[in-house]
Amino acid sequence: MxxxxxxxxxxxxxxxxxxxxxxxxxxxxxxxxxxxxxxxxxxxxxxxxxxxxxxxxxxxxxxxxxxxxxxxxxxxxxxxxxxxxxxxxxxxxxxxxxxxxxxxxxxxxxxxxxxxxxxxxxxxxxxxxxxxxxxxxxxxxxxxxxxxxxxxxxxxxxxxxxxxxxxxxxxxxxxxxxxxANWAVPEIPNALPSKEDEQIASLIIPEIRNGSCIQLGIGGMPNAVGSLIAKSDLKDLGVHTEMFVDAFVDMYEAGNLNGSQKQLDKGKIVYTFAMGTNKTYEFLHNNPAAAAYSVDYVNDPMIIRQQDNMVGINNCMEIDLYGQVSSESVGTRQISGTGGQGDFTIGSYESKGGQSYIAMTSSYVDRAGQRHSRIKNFLSQGSIVTIPRSLVSNIVTEYGIVNLKGKSTWERAEGIISLAHPDFRDDLIKQAEQMNIWRRSNKR
Structure with missing residues (x-):
């Protein structure tokens, strides 16, 4: 009283x-x-x-x-x-x-x-x-x-x-x-995955092992990964993610998630915030299967790395031939933010058996119908470096997966160009030669 x-x-x-x-x-x-x-x-x-x-x-x-x-x-x-x-x-x-x-x-x-x-x-x-x-x-x-x-x-x-x-x-x-107050909780509909998003997801899914711990970023591609996981035979998966989205509900209901192999918070779906449709909000309401923590716990790379087989999957806007990743701006126009991408890039890589993926479609078509490459010799002028080249491990487009860890500049250039849309590869090779990061014996 x-x-x-x-x-x-x-x-x-x-x-x-x-x-x-x-x-x-x-x-x-x-x-x-x-x-x-x-x-x-x-x-x-x-x-x-x-x-x-x-x-x-x-x-x-x-x-x-x-x-x-x-x-x-x-x-x-x-x-x-x-x-x-x-x-x-x-x-x-x-x-x-x-x-x-x-x-x-x-x-x-x-x-x-x-x-x-x-x-x-x-x-x-x-x-x-x-x-x-x-x-x-x-x-x-x-x-x-x-x-x-x-x-x-x-x-x-x-x-x-x-x-x-x-x-x-x-x-x-x-x-x-x-x-x-009595306003309706804003719903954030799932971004519909493109055909390329689904191709990217199909490349990542075979790399995920039973018992892995999953983090998904925002966007159509991570949702595509979640949807494919829900249709897969993967089991005993855990969740340690900054953002809880509808895809995790699908995975839970499909029986992929139980958190039994987690080293921390065993059996719990761990997250720090949620945005989705009412499906997500209804799932989280008074649900003891999920546990919300403040972000200094969830996103701390020292915590993330303690989950064995941690798999972090995030989007980016563009990448240059050095391996620098911009995930938040196009030139000087801020699109989103750094968020937890840096946290999970570090923590997932340092996890025992962990994997960090930064994914993007290799190109996009503008409103005028012109195709542009997301892989460039240099990031667009003014674009923010979200993940420095030294921290990047796996880059994924619809054309494959390349790991950049420990690779020299010429190895990076060759690998990154192999992920580009075929229409842009020859020009990217010429640009790499001008930048002195293309070896004569590199594949063409």
Whole structure:
């Protein structure tokens, strides 16, 4: 009963909660599908009262009222750790800034470097013991709460309650204001795999062993891998992944997953955040088969490497002939973010029997119908190096798999060019010769 009374005392309208934000404040909106909507709308109405309010979020999936009210960032400056499609559009119109990270370090950024004047986080309803659950966005929520001077919870009964893990809850005694909301949890449909994605997946699946521990990144190709696993004879697989997606539900229901061979968290599906359709949210709700942990555990390469036969599968945008990988930008246009790709590239490779794959289609066709290679002599001008060449192991396109570990520049060039679309290989060889990374005896 004491918690019910405290709940009532802290329950306020969105307009009242928004008044906690002052000029000059840093405000955290949370992550992924668990971000404020009603307090955001209330804060937007205060545009004419405020100055220099800085907002942080991660992968916004629904429109931001503060940006709609202030598209030129005269009052509200919007910053994001990992862009969604919506965030890219905001950046294109000059309404968003990007924050680079190494994902497993992110809770430490809050502890050591970042100011949080007001945190506004979406959570599940309070339980009988006074705890609210961070739902599908556990990754850094606890770190944000612990750093914030003022904590506002936007309580939404539609959010799934997830099992821990660790750091998946906040107690009513730690918060200042409660606002009740009832918006639908944003659904992120699976990206449909292309024919090339399916070809890539068909190359990776035979390399996976029974008892392997799987991490899948976002996109059509990782979903294609998950779909093929669900149709395969692979068994006793485990999951240790930053992002939980619909493909894992398919694999679980097909009987591929039981986690029996994991060295850590045996029997548990471990993740730090989830984005998908209602199939994912319904699966995770109160499900003891899954455990959500903060990202400084899930993505720590020292933790990842302790899972034997760890298999990390991620996408990239382009790769150059040196083996440098760009997974987050096209030129100076930020597309997504580093995310946990670096974490799992390192951790999977260092795992006993582990495998790290960075995959992409070899080319793409633009709106004018012209084909372009994703394999280039140099990364596009301004493109970000997400994974340096020294960390890259397996590169995959629809034309094969090449391991770059320990390879010289000429061996890398030869291997990478073999993965290119045939239309571009001769030009890439000429470029490699000009760069002095092509040996005369190399295959043509």
């Amino acid at each position: 004491q918690f019910v009374n405290e709940y009532r005392q802290k329950l306020v309208s969105a307009d009242v909660a928004a008044k906690a934000v002052k000029s000059g404040d840093w405000v955290d909106y949370g992550q992924f599908v668990c971000q404020t909507q009603v307090v955001d709308e209330a804060l937007a109405k205060r545009k004419d009262e405020l100055q220099d309010v800085k907002i942080r979020a991660t992968t916004r999936t629904t429109p931001l009222a503060v940006v709609q009210a202030d598209p030129h960032q005269e009052v509200f400056t919007y910053n994001n750790f990992h862009y969604s499609g919506y965030d890219r559009k905001l950046q294109d119109q000059g309404s968003a800034f990007f924050i680079p990270i190494f994902y497993h370090e992110k809770p430490g950024y809050y502890k050591n470097f970042l100011d949080v004047d007001v945190a506004i986080l979406a959570v599940t309803p309070m339980d009988d013991f006074g705890y609210f659950n961070f739902s599908t966005s556990v990754a850094t929520s606890r770190a944000i709460v612990e750093k914030a001077k003022i904590v506002i919870l936007e309580v939404n009964p539609n959010l799934p309650r997830v099992m821990g893990g660790n750091n998946e809850t906040v107690h009513i005694s730690e918060i200042d204001y409660i606002v009740e």
